[in-house]
Amino acid sequence: VDNPNYCVSRKKMNPLKCPKTVKLQTILLMRVIGEGAFGRVFLGTCAHLIKKNEFTIVAVKTLKGNSSESLKRDFEREAEMLSSLEHENIVTFYGVCTESDQWMMIFEFMENGDLNKFLRMHGPDAAMLRAGDMSQELQQQLTKEQLMKIVIQIASGLEYLASQHFVHRDVATRNCLVGADLVVKLGDFGMSRDIYCTDYYKVDGTAIIPVRWMPPESIMYRTFTVESDVWSFGVTLWEVYTYGKQPWFEYSNIEVIEHIKNHRTLRRPPICPDVIYKIMTGCWKSSPQDRLTMKEITRLLETELPSTLVYIDII
Numbered sequence: 213v214d215n216p217n218y219c220v221s222r223k224k225m226n227p228l229k230c231p232k233t234v235k236l237q238t239i240l241l242m243r244v245i246g247e248g249a250f251g252r253v254f255l256g257t258c259a260h261l262i263k264k265n266e267f268t269i270v271a272v273k274t275l276k277g278n279s280s281e282s283l284k285r286d287f288e289r290e291a292e293m294l295s296s297l298e299h300e301n302i303v304t305f306y307g308v309c310t311e312s313d314q315w316m317m318i319f320e321f322m323e324n325g326d327l328n329k330f331l332r333m334h335g336p337d338a339a340m341l342r343a344g345d346m347s348q349e350l351q352q353q354l355t356k357e358q359l360m361k362i363v364i365q366i367a368s369g370l371e372y373l374a375s376q377h378f379v380h381r382d383v384a385t386r387n388c389l390v391g392a393d394l395v396v397k398l399g400d401f402g403m404s405r406d407i408y409c410t411d412y413y414k415v416d417g418t419a420i421i422p423v424r425w426m427p428p429e430s431i432m433y434r435t436f437t438v439e440s441d442v443w444s445f446g447v448t449l450w451e452v453y454t455y456g457k458q459p460w461f462e463y464s465n466i467e468v469i470e471h472i473k474n475h476r477t478l479r480r481p482p483i484c485p486d487v488i489y490k491i492m493t494g495c496w497k498s499s500p501q502d503r504l505t506m507k508e509i510t511r512l513l514e515t516e517l518p519s520t521l522v523y524i525d526i527i
């Protein structure tokens with residue numbers, strides 16, 4: 213399935229860079245960490261990637277050996293696009309290996325997996341599931357300061373994509389990755405439609421779209437813009453402050469489409485700070501041009517950060 217946003221934004225994006233070629237003999241695949249319709253994702257190592265005689269731990273997305281010419285063209289387009297994006301909150305794309313019949317894309321490895329899983333594992337429900345042992349529970353649940361740190365990073369990555377005229381079309385916690393020390397980056401391996409299939413709705417047999425994250429104009433006219441990414445960022449904020457709940461989980465896809473068309477918006481999560489709810493409602497304006505821009509959102513969040521940081525006096 214062609215991932216259309218790679219070609220749509222091609223027109224306006226800065227000149228595309230040719231992806232770096234990684235030698236097959238420097239790649240060692242160790243374990244499957246994900247499975248999708250078009251291939252698998254492995255944990256692996258890559259030698260001499262960053263420094264000579266050093267190994268880098270990587271995530272390797274493979275394209276099935278018997279893939280069609282059109283899937284191979286998609287692969288090349290996606291690799292070109294990924295090579296032209298570089299930001300501390302965008303997952304690093306190291307390059308491609310097309311020496312064997314299984315083509316590979318080499319990404320930085322993010323050890324804590326996708327953000328939706330991470331939020332659920334460090335939320336109140338998981339804490340309840342863990343027996344007794346208060347200390348373990350406390351250490352596991354994410355604090356509001358940590359949630360703020362998470363959303364600032366997603367906003368920063370999205371502000372960069374908007375500056376590159378890159379329309380993502382599927383901004384959601386499932387398409388963010390978590391590394392060490394609560395580093396969060398936008399990035400995925402194209403498996404969300406398999407792993408999080410209930411987040412997508414199959415319309416007219418072919419397109420499968422993330423309706424719960426989409427604004428009215430995207431649902432009605434299938435237009436995707438930087439402004440529709442802002443709407444999705446607002447829904448992603450809601451996911452973070454509910455520790456990974458599914459938006460509109462009480463409703464079916466058909467009901468959700470009606471709610472969004474009737475300009476109903478998600479309810480404020482109980483633990484949601486004022487500034488976050490202000491941003492959410494600023495993302496969910498019916499007309500795209502009335503919505504906040506990612507630049508305005510990152511400014512609002514940055515002003516908020518100092519007050520949420522706890523300063524520990526160094527004795």
Ligand SMILES: CC(C)(C)c1ccc(C(=O)Nc2cc(-c3ccccc3)nn2-c2ccccc2)cc1
Pocket residue numbers: 213214215217273290294297302303317380398399400401402403405
């Ligand atoms: C945040 C960055 C720029 C790193 C980004 C943006 C978009 C995507 C993306 O759009 N992923 C994506 C969707 C599908 C996709 C699969 C099936 C059906 C419909 C869409 N594939 N991929 C995919 C392809 C090759 C490498 C990795 C991800 C990723 C990162």
